[in-house]
Amino acid sequence: MLNPGQGRGPDSGVAGGSSNSDPFPAGLRVLVVDDDPTCLMILERMLRTCLYRVTKCNRAEIALSLLRKNKNGFDIVISDVHMPDMDGFKLLEHVGLEMDLPVIMMSADDSKAVVLKGVTHGAVDYLIKPVRIEALKNIWQHVVRKKRNEWNVSEHSGSVEETGQREDGDNNSSSANNEGSWRGSRKRKEEEVDEQGGDDKEDTSSLKKPRVVWSVELHQQFVAAVNQLGVDKAVPKKILEMMNVPGLTRENVASHLQKYRIYLRRLGGVSQHQGNMNHSFMTGQDPSFGPLSTLNGFDLQALAAAGQLPAQSLAHLQAAGLARPPSLTKPGMSVDQRSIFSFENPKIRHGQMMNSGGGGNKQMNLLHGVPMGMEPRQFTGGGQMRVQQQQQQLSGGRAVGQNVQSSGMMMPVGGGPSMLQQQQQVMLSSSVPRRSETSSSSRVLPAAATTQSVVFNNFSSELPRNSFPLASAPGISVSYQEEVNSSDAKGGAGFGNPSYDIFNDYPQQHNNNNDWDLQNIGMVFNSHQDTTTASAAFSSSSSTQRQRAEHVQNHHQQQQLPSQSRNHMNGGGSVRVKSERVAETVTCPPATTLFQEQYNQEDLMSALLKQEGLPLVDNEFDFDGYSFDNIPV
């Protein structure tokens, strides 16, 4: 029933069993941790009423050891925030990292700061005490969502067999009539996963793969391994061996490699098979973000294209998505997403962005706005994607400015180091989005090599790769899940990362990311600011973009990627784009797409971009009005 192919939830879709063979979510194994015995007893009673299998625990340490002893013994964890022996957020992090289980935080404290913390740390939900049974009835959704995203990830990086296996497993389960069958099917799935991950170094027997956060260092290792093997010859297995990172699975590497390839393609303008862009940008944290995320991903691309750095990444992203050099013209779509995201998590994003740095804050905020709220882990990947999407969308002539902004937002979410990368990208892309200037050709931004790393850093294996039709990069799901819902991504810590200040803190970025040219990012942002009009000119030639890029003040003179202008557009227009984007995303008539011709229709991204392209042409977004300051936080 957890077969991703079938979507989420059991057939019955009802808590407490179903008339069908699938009793899910009955039997869901919940571990509840709370030092308050009264609360613990009440929760246990409530969960039992929901027909869940409850294990209660009044100390975090005990809970952790329980979880470690039974790696697959639980489906979800509910934990209090304030506990004497260990902070609930710490427990949350541990569980997320080691067991990759969805964790729900709860507390009598409903202050925004704490809820935000839950989100940034990766909690999939945040419940306020007194917890009511209705709130508990639906916690199974987090389990399904997570599994679904994991499946999607492995689906994209895996083979058809996986799907086949999963389906088998699911078919089997559907014939069962009780909990046992559900567990059996889960077991089957786990076995399948095991088989698939058989050659991984680490323990792959668990269905719940530990979340992999593609941090800067990790990504650098990855890039080093890939370069050593040769980009075209690199295979996940070998990369994994070379990286020699415990806990990393072949699937993680495979999906990351896919994204990386897309990114490279984008940068190099080589059209290769692009990874599947997951549509679900956002993971569990906020399903509604799913579509947005894809948009954002486009924005990212656009942004990337716009920016110097991102140019490469954008190129890859775009190329991947569009099966051709991404045109920055379609950042529009992403803008909406981003803006939406940003709006949805304005506080989160901005708060985080603010931390990142002074100068870059404004811009960063814009960009970060969207993804920040999401789980950092997921975000990282998503952030990049978003930028790309945005860029692409921007090229579509949509509110490029907005895209930029949103992409910016997206970037930071990825968590500290990755955020930087994203930021860089975003910055780059932000410059691209300049609508008027970006041209469709911006897709193939000369992309600085550095952006590549940037782009990919953000991809975390957890990101829901599902949706990223536009961006070549796999959909980045910013799961929020981390808590509040999603709660912020696990990498949440990354938000406050001062490194976000792209403008002011290049050195920092550099440190984090040797491979990336942070300067590019900075430039992107600068140019972003410069561009005031996000006219639909995205479709404009890349040369225009380049010009924009030149406007970018800054830190480096990297490739003037048209994406820069796009980025700009994205960023600026985010606010406005939001509403527009949403609509456009959904219904852009292909015919009007400016850059339609630029995109191959083969991949989803291109299709999306096409749609997006329409609005971009329209100069709907007036960048003048969009300064990062306007971003509603």
Add this chain to the structure above:
Amino acid sequence: MQRQVALIKQSLFDQGYLDEQFIELEELQDDANPNFVEEVATLYFKDSARLISNIEQALERGSFDFNRLDNYMHQFKGSSTSIGASKVKTECTMFREYCRVGNAEGFLTIPYLRRVQMFEDFQATEERARNVEKEA
């Protein structure tokens, strides 16, 4: 007898000691768990008695450790909220505000005492209600 219990219980609601959360708990009680509410209430009283004594101890010392007090109060508030003891919860919130402000006088002011008293009243009433129930 049952009417007595009902009356006492109703008065608790009327006076604001209990809120709808308590009703939620009652709904959790069924044939399979016939004494759920009683069990929870007992647990709550025991735990909060411990918390209150901790708080009192902390207040007795010369200097107030606001953090600690805040922690205690947070815990107390949490369990009170879970059981539906709304007045106690309100008092806890106020108390925590004092903690935050670092207001020593605030601690010793009426709110705290009142809260403790309310709590004791509540406890006593609950006990009475339960005893009545038992006898019924």
